Amino acid sequence: MNPANYLYLAALLFTVGAAGVLLRRNAIVVFMCVELMLNATNLAFVTFARMHGNYDGQVIAFFTMVVAAAEVVVGLSIIIAIFRSRRTASVDDANLMKW
Amino acid sequence: MTAGLAAATVAAADLSGRGGPGFLSPTGAEVAFVLIGLVVLGSALLVVTTSQIVHAALWLVVTLGGLAAEYLLLTAEFIAWVQVLIYIGAVVVLLLFGLMLTRAPIGRSTELDSLKRWPAVLVAVGATATLLTVVVDAFHSAYLDLGKTDDGSARVTGESLFRVWVLPFEVLSVLLLAALIGAIVLSRGRADADGKGR
Amino acid sequence: MSSGLQLAADAADKVPAPSIEYGKLSPMLIVFGIAVAGVLVEAFVPRKARYVTHLVVALGGMAAAFGAVLALIPGVKDSGGEIAAVGAVAVDGPTLFLQGTLLLLGIVSVLLMAERKLEPGGDAFAPQAAAAPGSAQEKEAAAAGLRQTEVYPLAMFALGGMLLFPAANDLLTLFVALEVMSLPLYLLCGLARRRRLLSQEAALKYFLLGAFSSAFFLFGVALLYGYSGSVRLDRIAVATGGAMDNDALLLIGLAMVAVGLLFKVGAVPFHSWTPDVYQGAPTPITGFMASATKVAAFGALLRFFYVALPGMKWDWRPMMTGVAIVTMVVGAVIAITQTDVKRMLAYSSIAHAGFILTGMIAANEAGASSTLFYLVAYGFVTLGAFAVVTLVRDAGGEATHLSRWAGLGRRSPLVAGVFAVFLLAFAGIPLTSGFSGKFAVFQAAADGGAGSLVIVGVLCSAIAAFFYVRVIVLMFFSEPRADGPTVVVPSVMTTAAIALGVTVTVVLGIVPQPVLDLADKAALFVH
Numbered sequence: 079m080n081p082a083n084y085l086y087l088a089a090l091l092f093t094v095g096a097a098g099v100l101l102r103r104n105a106i107v108v109f110m111c112v113e114l115m116l117n118a119t120n121l122a123f124v125t126f127a128r129m130h131g132n133y134d135g136q137v138i139a140f141f142t143m144v145v146a147a148a149e150v151v152v153g154l155s156i157i158i159a160i161f162r163s164r165r166t167a168s169v170d171d172a173n174l175m176k177w
Numbered sequence: 178m179t180a181g182l183a184a185a186t187v188a189a190a191d192l193s194g195r196g197g198p199g200f201l202s203p204t205g206a207e208v209a210f211v212l213i214g215l216v217v218l219g220s221a222l223l224v225v226t227t228s229q230i231v232h233a234a235l236w237l238v239v240t241l242g243g244l245a246a247e248y249l250l251l252t253a254e255f256i257a258w259v260q261v262l263i264y265i266g267a268v269v270v271l272l273l274f275g276l277m278l279t280r281a282p283i284g285r286s287t288e289l290d291s292l293k294r295w296p297a298v299l300v301a302v303g304a305t306a307t308l309l310t311v312v313v314d315a316f317h318s319a320y321l322d323l324g325k326t327d328d329g330s331a332r333v334t335g336e337s338l339f340r341v342w343v344l345p346f347e348v349l350s351v352l353l354l355a356a357l358i359g360a361i362v363l364s365r366g367r368a369d370a371d372g373k374g375r
Numbered sequence: 376m377s378s379g380l381q382l383a384a385d386a387a388d389k390v391p392a393p394s395i396e397y398g399k400l401s402p403m404l405i406v407f408g409i410a411v412a413g414v415l416v417e418a419f420v421p422r423k424a425r426y427v428t429h430l431v432v433a434l435g436g437m438a439a440a441f442g443a444v445l446a447l448i449p450g451v452k453d454s455g456g457e458i459a460a461v462g463a464v465a466v467d468g469p470t471l472f473l474q475g476t477l478l479l480l481g482i483v484s485v486l487l488m489a490e491r492k493l494e495p496g497g498d499a500f501a502p503q504a505a506a507a508p509g510s511a512q513e514k515e516a517a518a519a520g521l522r523q524t525e526v527y528p529l530a531m532f533a534l535g536g537m538l539l540f541p542a543a544n545d546l547l548t549l550f551v552a553l554e555v556m557s558l559p560l561y562l563l564c565g566l567a568r569r570r571r572l573l574s575q576e577a578a579l580k581y582f583l584l585g586a587f588s589s590a591f592f593l594f595g596v597a598l599l600y601g602y603s604g605s606v607r608l609d610r611i612a613v614a615t616g617g618a619m620d621n622d623a624l625l626l627i628g629l630a631m632v633a634v635g636l637l638f639k640v641g642a643v644p645f646h647s648w649t650p651d652v653y654q655g656a657p658t659p660i661t662g663f664m665a666s667a668t669k670v671a672a673f674g675a676l677l678r679f680f681y682v683a684l685p686g687m688k689w690d691w692r693p694m695m696t697g698v699a700i701v702t703m704v705v706g707a708v709i710a711i712t713q714t715d716v717k718r719m720l721a722y723s724s725i726a727h728a729g730f731i732l733t734g735m736i737a738a739n740e741a742g743a744s745s746t747l748f749y750l751v752a753y754g755f756v757t758l759g760a761f762a763v764v765t766l767v768r769d770a771g772g773e774a775t776h777l778s779r780w781a782g783l784g785r786r787s788p789l790v791a792g793v794f795a796v797f798l799l800a801f802a803g804i805p806l807t808s809g810f811s812g813k814f815a816v817f818q819a820a821a822d823g824g825a826g827s828l829v830i831v832g833v834l835c836s837a838i839a840a841f842f843y844v845r846v847i848v849l850m851f852f853s854e855p856r857a858d859g860p861t862v863v864v865p866s867v868m869t870t871a872a873i874a875l876g877v878t879v880t881v882v883l884g885i886v887p888q889p890v891l892d893l894a895d896k897a898a899l900f901v902h
Contacts, residue, residue, distance in 0.1 A: 098225035106230070130601075160576065358525060
């Protein structure tokens with residue numbers, strides 16, 4: 079089948095995630111949207127790997143997943159630390175600062 | 178509703194726009210791709226639009242699981258299982274823990290969407306258009322035969338990992354250690370806060 | 376018999392071990408090694424001895440890594456640079472130059488982080504990061520004299536990532552290095568002792584935007600991989616040199632990778648995190664981020680554009696020219712309106728990112744060498760300036776509001792004088808390193824055919840000079856306020872850091888030639 083179909087899916091997923099990051103206010107949901115974007119990237123990598131017939135793309139997808147796991151750990155610890163200080167996880171309430 | 182409609186339109190475009198072999202009689206893999214793709218896209222839209230935070234996490238599981246199935250269709254077997262293990266097994270569980278620890282409301286909450294809705298939609302539409310154009314431009318005549326080979330097995334991936342990508346792999350382990358230490362720093366209250374030392 | 380066969384089969388199945396040039400990688404390996412050692416120190420050394428042990432390990436390790444960089448120079452001089460670690464890392468002139476710079480900046484930053492005489496009862500970091508700000512638990516921790524000594528291994532992890540960042544020869548290594556550099560920094564941003572809430576929000580903002588931008592980076596990598604079938608920079612260069620089809624894929628991929636890198640650099644329009652994060656983070660960490668991250672990220676940008684996309688020069692140059700112009704203008708203009716010293720320095724760092732981009736856009740060897748030189752000059756000035764910010768304090772911690780700095784020159788001429796030197800260097804006044812750097816990049820850009828950029832650059836320098844000089848006037852020619860901040864006398868560590876900053880600034884301003892020559896020799900990328 080035409081690999082472009084997979085790439086359409088990846089592109090749509092990526093933009094859905096990007097829109098979510100801009101749209102949502104809860105830090106954890108924003109983070110989920112970033113995960114959607116990373117997953118879209120992985121799909122693109124795996125598709126390209128299949129097209130080019132080398133494994134680099136699959137290996138990169140694997141790397142992305144591990145990095146995402148590390149990012150989740152760091153991100154959640156920051157979010158929880160801030161929640162303990164402030165009792166909310168809304169991004170927009172982070173308004174001690176000027177945007 | 179509109180989300181579902183949009184997804185359906187895309188799928189229709191997929192079906193009709195597919196040239197080359199397999200146009201007349203879609204194979205099982207192609208049918209599976211379209212169906213799973215619809216599920217993935219629909220649940221992704223729900224992650225982004227639902228007004229219940231916990232539901233967002235659960236729809237994320239559906240998206241991630243669907244993607245694992247797509248990887249299987251692409252014969253990337255190892256990646257598919259890693260996807261299940263790391264994303265569904267670890268990342269989503271961590272996210273759910275995060276939701277619990279920040280006492281996210283269970284049920285509808287109206288404060289989830291930011292006020293910057295229209296700019297966000299605009300950016301998304303623009304980005305989609307660009308990316309789709311790029312893909313159409315680049316791959317309108319490519320063809321992928323999905324029916325053969327086992328080149329996504331753990332063995333092949335592992336060999337590539339340890340022969341070509343050793344250094345990044347080792348650095349990745351350093352990254353995990355750093356994340357671990359950092360998370361401990363931010364979240365562990367010391368039992369021995371009276372300064373007796375350990 | 377059968378077991379023998381089994382063994383033979385196993386041997387045949389084994390993956391042949393790749394060859395790793397440990398010697399060539401030694402600077403990074405040493406830094407990662409001391410980071411891991413720092414974790415062990417945290418686990419096994421008694422609390423009282425940890426601080427000293429950490430300092431010895433970190434400073435000694437960075438000095439050893441610097442020695443390793445020096446030891447690698449003759450080999451690179453002979454061979455012109457080599458690709459190491461199965462193609463993942465390029466050890467060449469720019470790599471060694473930037474790694475040396477980063478290690479020196481790292482040493483200075485650790486000296487600033489280790490300063491314990493300024494803050495009553497501790498250092499710049501929260502006594503216990505897990506305790507909510509203002510809670511009883513935190514007061515208890517502060518009273519017990521707890522210190523968060525984990526900052527040293529975290530800083531070393533970040534530094535290790537920075538050393539790898541400009542050396543990465545493929546986009547995957549680049550991505551991993553990006554994350555190794557960023558994740559510890561996200562955490563370190565949230566650890567300020569004073570104004571913890573601001574600090575934690577800075578960490579959250581930096582983290583979310585950083586994750587967002589690295590997703591863009593990664594999708595860009597995917598598109599470039601789709602275009603060329605490889606993530607090696609040299610193979611991308613080969614692929615882009617050939618056919619002209621699929622150009623959209625290539626251009627969008629290039630742009631998205633650039634977004635990720637420009638975010639780290641703090642270029643407009645990807646700068647919105649910079650002022651908040653610089654303001655919220657503990658000041659020693661701000662100095663570390665502002666100097667070392669920028670050095671590493673510009674190194675990576677240089678390598679990406681010069682090695683992977685030399686054939687695409689006419690496509691990426693207009694885009695980057697636009698970014699550079701907007702960056703310079705926005706940085707310089709918004710800096711004027713700032714009333715907080717740290718925010719002002721943040722916008723000034725944005726403007727400087729624009730100046731450095733100007734050198735990069737020259738896209739010739741002079742462009743690379745002038746950028747390298749500018750990075751050295753800028754790194755030390757920035758660290759020095761933030762070090763001075765840590766000294767001016769009142770009851771609430773650092774007095775960062777500009778109005779509080781009024782008349783500082785009368786109260787403590789030395790500190791104000793030193794800060795004035797740094798500001799003059801930022802402004803690019805002759806006889807400071809800032810002038811030599813700006814002259815070098817503008818000259819390279821003019822030679823490289825980016826004359827319009829030079830004109831904008833000079834205009835922005837003039838605007839920037841206005842607000843730097845305004846601060847100097849404020850410090851020296853206005854009456855000190857009765858309740859004004861005091862200048863705390865630091866320990867030998869901060870003093871050494873500031874002294875080094877001043878020395879580098881003045882020496883590079885008066886006799887820049889040796890370092891310019893060094894940068895010239897180091898400016899050749901290996902392909």
